[in-house]
Amino acid sequence: MSLLVIGGTGTLGRQLVRKALNEGFQVKCLVRNFRKASFLKEWGAELVYGDLTIPETIPLSLYGVTAIIDASTTRSSNFYTIHKVDLEAKSILLESAIKAKVSRYIFFSILDSYNYKNIPLIKLKLLIENQLQNSPIDYTIFYLSGFFQGLIPQYAVPILDQNSVWITLENAGVCYISTQDIANLTIKSLSIDQFQNKKLPMIGNKSWTSKEIIQLCEKISGKSAKITKIPIDLLKIIRIITRFFQWTWSISEKLSFIEVLSSNINSSISMKEILYILRVEYNNIESLEQYFQEYFQRIMKKIKELSYNLDYTKDTNDLDF
Helix, strand or coil: CCCEEEEECCHHHHHHHHHHHHHHCCCEEEEECCCHHHHHHCCCCCCHHHHEHHHCEEEEEHHCEEEEEECCCCCCCHHHHHHHHHHHHHHHHHHHHHHHCCEEEEEECCCCCCHHHCCCCCCCCHHHHHHHHHCCCCCEEEEEEEHHHHHHHHHHCCCCCCEEEEEEEECCEEEEHHHHHHHHHHHHCCCCCCHHCEEEEEECCCCCCHHHHHHHHHHHHCCCCEEECCHHHHHHHHHHHHCCCCHHHHHHHHCCHHHHHHCCCCCCCCHHHHHHHCCHHHHHCCCCHHHHHHHHHHHHHHHHHHHHHHHHHHHHHHHHH
């Protein structure tokens, strides 16, 4: 099977490319900048030029492709291209895939997206979902909530550097999951008919609030966090104000996701169906505790090595020959 991965240089995309190559798939990656994507070529992927902001570059990239994995999305701060990329270009991509007789299309959306139709990015994803469902292509839509990897700069790094961790006063939990697990489950699903024309959540086995994540980081790292709390109502007011000025639209778009933060995840949602079909046990899915434990161990080891090297250099320079 020949795969075309869109968004291959991203946090999730690169894991999908690596896993697909390891499983023996032929992998093409749609890229705008060959230099920035050179590591994908080194892994064994074929790089093909394509730019979602230039739709006419899309059709040629589908030559010989049997399945598409779309892990791309516009940065929420980029207001000017969000509609062009996440709706117009994705629609052209789907139309081109139909003409190219692509047999499978995997699309990633946001968990509980139907509850947040007023958020522009989510609204566009819902429109693409609808187009996929009405197309002749066999599709799978996976709903994601959040990645472990995004928690490192948000919580772990500030705590280690003794900087402030900015959080809202929400009590909502998010079922974060590792991108490695998402990639593993996604690539496995390609060869199983039971995943065809399905819409399934792909989330971790536990929801975490900001307070719980901070406590976990403190416990593992041995450092206390400096917490700065921001009321959600204040952020909502700022969002309303920034919508009135074109130069602050990108800020308003970012703040639109506070609605997700202020909503609790449906406790009945799980990915039991995915795990059942794949015959995978939940304990084989990495937990946030394991992920942070490994991260902090690596960081602490590097700090000790750096400290040792600095001390050794100092002692050597102090020697009187």
